Amino acid sequence: MATFQIGRSPDVLVQAQPMGSACCIWRDGLRSYVLSAAHVLGGLAEGSGVQWIDTAGTLGLGQTIDPSLYFMEGNGGPLDAGLASVSVAGPFSTSFGYPWASRIMSWDAIDSVRSVIICGKFGQVFATFEEKVPPGPATMVDGRSNGRLLRLRYDDVSTIGGDSGAPVISLPEGMLMGMHIAREANRLFSLAVAAVDIQEAFRARLPGFELRP
Numbered sequence: 001m002a003t004f005q006i007g008r009s010p011d012v013l014v015q016a017q018p019m020g021s022a023c024c025i026w027r028d029g030l031r032s033y034v035l036s037a038a039h040v041l042g043g044l045a046e047g048s049g050v051q052w053i054d055t056a057g058t059l060g061l062g063q064t065i066d067p068s069l070y071f072m073e074g075n076g077g078p079l080d081a082g083l084a085s086v087s088v089a090g091p092f093s094t095s096f097g098y099p100w101a102s103r104i105m106s107w108d109a110i111d112s113v114r115s116v117i118i119c120g121k122f123g124q125v126f127a128t129f130e131e132k133v134p135p136g137p138a139t140m141v142d143g144r145s146n147g148r149l150l151r152l153r154y155d156d157v158s159t160i161g162g163d164s165g166a167p168v169i170s171l172p173e174g175m176l177m178g179m180h181i182a183r184e185a186n187r188l189f190s191l192a193v194a195a196v197d198i199q200e201a202f203r204a205r206l207p208g209f210e211l212r213p
Contacts, residue, residue, distance in 0.1 A: 003213065004101040004174030009166050010052040010060070010091045011121045012036050012084075014044065020165040021121040022052050023179040024100050024213075025092040026083070028206040033083040034062060034092065035198065036165030037181045039144070041082035042070030050084040054097050060090025072201045074147035074193075076135030080181045081198045095213060101169050101176035102213045104195045115171040116152060118180050118190060120163030127152040127168075127190055129177075141182040141191060148197070150178050152190040159183050159190055168192050176211065 009021035012034070020040030026033045034052055041050065041064055048064040062084040070082040091097030099119035110132065118125040130151040133139055139146040152168065159166070159180060168178040168190075178192035203209040 004169055005095065005099055006117055006119055006124060006169060007099045008055055008123060009119050009121045010054045010098055011162075012040055012165060013051040013053070014041060015049055016051070018162060021163050022098065023165050023167045024098070024176065024211060025086070025089070026209060027212040029208045032086040032089070032212060034060070034086060035081065035083055035179065037179065038070040038080045038082035039181070040165050041084055042067070052090060052092075054091035056097070058091045058097060059088070060086065060092060061088040062086045069202070069205060072205070074197050074201050077139065077145050077147035079193060079197060079201050080141070080144070080146055081179065081193055081201070083202070099167055099169065100213045101167070101174055102211065103175045104199055104211060105170060105173070105175040105177045107194060107196050110150065110177060110194065113170045113173070113177060116168050116177060117171055118152070118159055118163065118166050118168050120159055120166035120180065122160055122163060125157060125159050126155040128155060130189065133191070139191070148194070150192040150194055152192060153188060154190065158187050
């Protein structure tokens with residue numbers, strides 16, 4: 001079983017405006033990065049200011065990176081994932097300040113998952129893995145096309161605006177299965193990008209890209 005921690009994700013602010021949630025911290029051979037949805041971090045010039053803050057008020061600082069690394073081509077379409085490089089780690093300076101998992105779940109292993117927890121900045125939302133969604137009309141979000149996604153059925157309460165970018169951790173395995181990017185209009189389902197797709201896409205551009213618990 002993987003090592004993991006659940007809790008509230010740090011709040012991600014772009015140019016001092018609350019925009020979404022943070023999905024763990026990652027690294028390559030040169031830098032550390034905070035991951036969130038591309039629609040949270042993208043659309044700005046490289047070097048634009050990004051902040052993240054946890055419930056204790058601990059503040060981290062970073063910058064947007066190369067615009068070509070947002071909405072990269074994934075499996076069957078654009079990947080709604082983006083990075084901010086880390087200048088001041090803030091809540092990510094210890095392993096107690098944010099939800100994380102030490103291992104990424106493979107695409108094939110997702111089929112055996114039942115329960116997950118979505119760790120957004122407003123709280124933890126329990127859900128059940130429903131299905132893998134191939135690229136097409138069902139993966140359109142706010143007029144944007146996406147590659148393949150994961151559909152998760154909320155067990156009770158749903159995510160809300162600002163939870164985009166939240167990590168999706170499998171239970172009881174404790175592995176990073178994906179990153180929440182949207183709530184379907186019927187409010188019954190979350191759509192998430194698979195963590196393995198995120199790692200593969202960024203590793204092609206950032207050699208050695210991996211989770212850093």
